Amino acid sequence: MQSWTGSEAMVGVESPRSADGLxxxxxxxxxxxxxxxxxxxxxxxxxxxMVSARVGKRMxxxxxxxxxxxxxxxxxxxxxxxxxxxxxxxxTNVTSFFRQADQFEFLANVIRDRLMQKQRRFRFWxxxxxxxxxxxxxxMTFLEAAEGSWTDAKILGTDIAxxxxxxxxxxxxxEEAASSIPDELRSKYFLPHRGGSLGSLKARSTLRQxxxxxxxxxxxTPYPLKGPLDAILCRNVMIYFDNEVRRRLLSxxxxxxxxxxxxxxxxxxxxxxxxxxxxxxxxxxYVKD
Numbered sequence: 001m002q003s004w005t006g007s008e009a010m011v012g013v014e015s016p017r018s019a020d021g022l023x024x025x026x027x028x029x030x031x032x033x034x035x036x037x038x039x040x041x042x043x044x045x046x047x048x049x050m051v052s053a054r055v056g057k058r059m060x061x062x063x064x065x066x067x068x069x070x071x072x073x074x075x076x077x078x079x080x081x082x083x084x085x086x087x088x089x090x091x092t093n094v095t096s097f098f099r100q101a102d103q104f105e106f107l108a109n110v111i112r113d114r115l116m117q118k119q120r121r122f123r124f125w126x127x128x129x130x131x132x133x134x135x136x137x138x139x140m141t142f143l144e145a146a147e148g149s150w151t152d153a154k155i156l157g158t159d160i161a162x163x164x165x166x167x168x169x170x171x172x173x174x175e176e177a178a179s180s181i182p183d184e185l186r187s188k189y190f191l192p193h194r195g196g197s198l199g200s201l202k203a204r205s206t207l208r209q210x211x212x213x214x215x216x217x218x219x220x221t222p223y224p225l226k227g228p229l230d231a232i233l234c235r236n237v238m239i240y241f242d243n244e245v246r247r248r249l250l251s252x253x254x255x256x257x258x259x260x261x262x263x264x265x266x267x268x269x270x271x272x273x274x275x276x277x278x279x280x281x282x283x284x285x286y287v288k289d
């Protein structure tokens with residue numbers, strides 16, 4: 001692990017909050033440097049309230065009073081577990097089923113075309129899969145496009161927040177989360193979850209057997225993957241990285257994709273200046289020649 005950034009001297013005197021009740025400036029800057037060094041997530045100026053709230057969750061869990069005391073604990077933690085916990089709470093887990101639905105329609109057409117060309121092995125990666133809605137959407141998209149054809153298909157879902165991955169693997173979602181799934185697909189691929197909260201649904205094994213979940217830090221390259229992959233979904237995550245981390249990430253994804261493989265990004269992500277090795281196909285969809 002890389003050495004911590006920042007001065008140890010600042011933690012000697014406890015000054016937990018600034019006058020307005022937020023994290024003090026020195027501690028804020030130290031924590032955001034640590035977060036960047038360990039995850040590539042760039043926390044911008046003006047995010048003191050967000051950092052205060054999220055670090056506050058860890059302080060309550062640990063019984064620590066004061067942001068500087070937490071910073072000292074973070075730096076001294078011999079197990080290294082607390083940095084993992086911090087990155088968990090700092091990660092923004094916002095997702096939904098069929099988010100940016102046009103991209104799944106595009107992938108369905110790609111899958112159908114490749115099945116027509118007798119391709120039977122498919123590999124996909126959902127980077128930054130959050131709470132799992134994206135890889136489960138991709139699994140439904142694949143099965144609908146394959147229409148019962150025999151295939152050797154796998155979807156890898158990864159996220160830096162290890163706390164969400166166990167839930168992803170279980171495949172249990174609230175009725176509210178599942179409301180964006182078309183009714184026909186919801187009844188086909190999900191069952192009422194007995195023993196869960198009222199109205200929760202569980203993905204059928206036909207979906208779950210397609211997906212493998214693993215913890216991965218996208219800022220740590222090279223990635224422990226071999227490829228070749230048919231498509232990578234890396235959507236609405238690169239907006240949290242600076243250009244240096246983005247360039248490393250894109251280089252690795254280019255390596256892992258097979259010729260003709262696709263990279264799908266978020267609609268709000270402007271990456272044109274860094275995608276020289278990719279060819280744009282449509283907004284937020286790029287191909288490896």
